[in-house]
Amino acid sequence: MPTAKSTLSTSDLIRAxxxxxxxxxxxxxxxxxxxxxxxxHSDIESALVARPIDRVTLYRVLxxxxxxxxxxxxxxxxxxYHYSAAAAHHxxxxxxxxxxxxxxxxxxxxxxxxxxxxxxxxxQLSAIAFELRxxxxxxxxx
Amino acid sequence: MPTAKSTLSTSDLIRAxxxxxxxxxxxxxxxxxxxxxxxxHSDIESALVARPIDRVTLYRVLxxxxxxxxxxxxxxxxxxYHYSAAAAHHxxxxxxxxxxxxxxxxxxxxxxxxxxxxxxxxxQLSAIAFELRxxxxxxxxx
DNA sequence: ATTCAAATGCAACTAAGTTGCATTTGAATC
DNA sequence: GATTCAAATGCAACTTAGTTGCATTTGAAT
Ligand SMILES: [Mn+2]
Ligand SMILES: [Mn+2]
Ligand SMILES: [Zn+2]
Ligand SMILES: [Zn+2]
Numbered sequence: 001m002p003t004a005k006s007t008l009s010t011s012d013l014i015r016a017x018x019x020x021x022x023x024x025x026x027x028x029x030x031x032x033x034x035x036x037x038x039x040x041h042s043d044i045e046s047a048l049v050a051r052p053i054d055r056v057t058l059y060r061v062l063x064x065x066x067x068x069x070x071x072x073x074x075x076x077x078x079x080x081y082h083y084s085a086a087a088a089h090h091x092x093x094x095x096x097x098x099x100x101x102x103x104x105x106x107x108x109x110x111x112x113x114x115x116x117x118x119x120x121x122x123x124q125l126s127a128i129a130f131e132l133r134x135x136x137x138x139x140x141x142x
Numbered sequence: 143m144p145t146a147k148s149t150l151s152t153s154d155l156i157r158a159x160x161x162x163x164x165x166x167x168x169x170x171x172x173x174x175x176x177x178x179x180x181x182x183h184s185d186i187e188s189a190l191v192a193r194p195i196d197r198v199t200l201y202r203v204l205x206x207x208x209x210x211x212x213x214x215x216x217x218x219x220x221x222x223y224h225y226s227a228a229a230a231h232h233x234x235x236x237x238x239x240x241x242x243x244x245x246x247x248x249x250x251x252x253x254x255x256x257x258x259x260x261x262x263x264x265x266q267l268s269a270i271a272f273e274l275r276x277x278x279x280x281x282x283x284x
Numbered sequence: 285a286t287t288c289a290a291a292t293g294c295a296a297c298t299a300a301g302t303t304g305c306a307t308t309t310g311a312a313t314c
Numbered sequence: 315g316a317t318t319c320a321a322a323t324g325c326a327a328c329t330t331a332g333t334t335g336c337a338t339t340t341g342a343a344t
Contacts, residue, residue, distance in 0.1 A: 098265060134269065
């Protein structure tokens, strides 16, 4: 008899969204899930050099993961998109982050994100971004 | 005798920062000050077609305005930099804004920006961004 | 008027992201 | 296991945003 599993496998997660389970999607989603921070297209390309994925395919894989809500996409202060696995992202949605403009690092802070203010009638909120920027300890002293 | 002026002229503002007062800097800063929203490089290029400024010069003019704190630079959700005059920006620094992902519009809300949480020792804060995104009334109903 | 660092214009370049199209493949059906 | 076909991939070409190097021009100080 099959073992009861509480966590869904990567391939199950992908299949559940209705798209094909392909090696590229598997490798990228697993990479995002293992990463401790949002990764850019070129971060991912570098991480997968061993068996490279075509540049364009990688963009399309990332698009599809975002479209199926398995990943999230955000633009950084240099204007580059960074992707994170939804599962990993949710672990960080209860506190705010500090982004170092020196080293690019992201730091978890012990503070809840602010709640949304009242919106004008008829407006529909889809996202709140609260981001702190500056220099981290080692970028100042180092 | 010279008339006492309460508001500094654009050329005075530029001169005060120690850089040369040039036509390009004048025109760009005045455009930013008149604009009701942050403008991208290409927005500005389009606005100044009558007597075009070289692409590279425009980038350098914008850099210099940002360096001398006469303008601010922020990246939008498409990864493109947008510039606003500091004077115009300060008029909006006491309340938060809603950005419509449909029409690209920016709406002033009647709510103060949240204050910064405690940072770890040795960290230095340089900017706080609190941004609400979603659809505005006319983008939903229209 | 002379002087020179700062600013400009132009050509060439990089990096990020997109599009079109021919080929391959996951997975559904037989 | 073989057949089928939309979905996914690979590759070439393209676009848009932004940068760099260098020769020429210019703001403003003297
Ligand atoms: Mn975190
Ligand atoms: Mn405002
Ligand atoms: Zn740092
Ligand atoms: Zn709108």
